[in-house]
Amino acid sequence: MTIRTIAALVAYALLLVASPTHAQTQSIVVASTTSTQDSGLFGHILPLFKAATGIEVRVVAQGTGQALDTGRRGDADVLFVHAKAQEEKFVADGFGMKRFPVMYNDFVLIGPKSDPAGIKSTSDIVVALQAIKAKAAPFISRGDRSGTHIAELDLWKAAGIDIAKDKGPWYKDIGQGMGAALNTASASNAYVLADRGTWIAFKNRGELDIVVQGDKRLFNQYGVMLVNPAKHPHVKKELGQAFIDWLVSAAGQKAIADYKIEGQQLFFPNANVPGA
């Protein structure tokens, strides 16, 4: 193999690397949650947004806590998460511009058909959690500062349980995303709090099914915010705002409502509901 052939191959390889991937397209980075990714929502709505505006949305799916961190560091242009109190604090601290509500879904308590905590009959999440603790039934927590994890901690609090102090070996904190938590629950026949969207899309169910749903406290609101360009001047504020505007517009809200798995709608748009 002559030097010239090798040089040609290297040049070709470099061209491959430097080539199309991100040079000409307009793009933004959106830090979002694993639940929106794992449910397939983005796969449905982002192509519609791109067709309408030509803007490519690059979604980095992390837990809500990590996404907010990413926003604070300026590594994303837009945040799309589900922890209202934390989002409002993010804006108050000056890291974000305005927070816009976008959609909601609900959490469901998933558990094994054998129901060791005996809670199948109740639709009260607080009663259910108290029973789980009382019977020391196995419970999987995401433990990753995600919106779901924060919601779970809030529910323990609502049930009057200081979970940090009162947990036992029945409470397994895995520090991973929703899919991983469901996999673990499936493998160990345990209870787990999940968002409905990820649950519907989840395949590896084993013996698991929904045991508690419909409680108002299981309501899960999603919000979107632009990262503050005053703190991070490189943030693509026009493109980012275009994404936010589309999400809360009629077109975006319809796209969200249209996303269904097996005929079930996963997310419910509510951008125009005051105080959402």
Place this chain on the structure above:
Amino acid sequence: MPHDASAFELILSGDPALITIVRLSLIVSLSAAAGAAVIGLPFGALIALARFPGRELTIVVLNALMGLPPVVVGLAVYLLLSRSGPLGSWGLLFTPQAMIMAQTILIAPIIAALARQTIEDLWVEYRDELAAMDIGLAGRIATLLWDARFSLVTALLAGFGRAAAEVGAVIIVGGNIDGFTRTMTTAIALETSKGDLPLALGLGLVLIAIVVVVNALAWGVRRAGERLAG
């Protein structure tokens, strides 16, 4: 990628998302192998041939760095490339370039350590001749690297294999963005966490097949080269 398709169906239908993922995996890991070779081969040869205080310690550290945990490298590069980090103005976080950078750092020690061993062994054979021809250090490095080229291909393959197999570094610095920074390993991690285990397993087999093909090609190149150049 379609929800319910098996990996087999995706391959047969030439699913564009799968092709994008495979193409990105190859570009990232092959580029990292090339970059790591540019850094690691001369460095390994230098350590093999030069004598300097602390040389033995350097060799120990270099060998130890072969075991750098990918996730630690990923974290370090993430902190470097983050907008809040020292190289933030490069704007490289969550891009394939960041992934190549992280993997290059990860596998450069492997290539350097293996090159050092190969060159040091070869030096025993070549030392007299090169000394008799008054070849200086730079000339010795170049001559031995070229003469050892077939053995060094194995070192490059070891580096490539390690890069192609890892997920910890690329998922942190790349962000596993659909259609942009999703590689075979990060796709497997994602499908596993979504509970689509058959698809994840299928993708895993595709990844192994690709690595085998790359190794086979390298073997072919080596054999052809040996026949031509002895």
Place this chain on the structure above:
Amino acid sequence: MRAPLSDLPIVLEDAAVVVGPLTILNDIALTLAAGAPTVLVGPNGGGKTTLLRLAMGLLAPSRGRVTWGGRMDAASTRRAIVFQRPVMLRRSAEGNIRYALSAAGVARSERAARAAELLALVGLSELGDRPARKLSGGEQQRLALARALAKEPQVLFLDEPTASLDPAASKAVEDVIRTVTARGIKVVMATHDLGSARRLAGGVVLLHRGRIVEAADAATFFANPATREARTFVAGELLI
């Protein structure tokens, strides 16, 4: 421009080479001057190779000293050596010679022509494109010779140049030695082939167990060996 400094005569004074507990060479007093080849003879293990390396400057003496043209610097731009088992670079025969030419500072534009000359000198013109490692033992010896001559040395050291060569190849090598000697190159050669020594030597040095037992011009050495060891050796008997 000044003429390059001469490396001759090579003078070894009271030189010894000691490695650990082993004394490989001792009490070496020898002068290698321009002219006919000097041949080192003696049984294997006697120190011939070490003495060649010492005179070449690859090895520093543990005691005593070595000077080249009166100087003590070991830089060997005017000396070349062919080892007993030469190492071929992993490239063609011609490539090996061009490598040596490059190392000797020959301009790129001249290398092809000079390589062709050297290949012709050692009778390898047709094998220029063959991978050097695929040449036979004899061909590799000749190639190593061509390589050594690339730097146009003043002194050429040869370690067992005809060992393991068939008679035809041996003759070819001996012819080259005669040719380069005629061109003024000083050849210093170690051999245990008595016939070769008789045919080529101007001066003979007998080494036994690390010491010079006898050193004389070839005619005297072979016709009238002075020492008991030399007589044993010339008679073709084993010298223990």
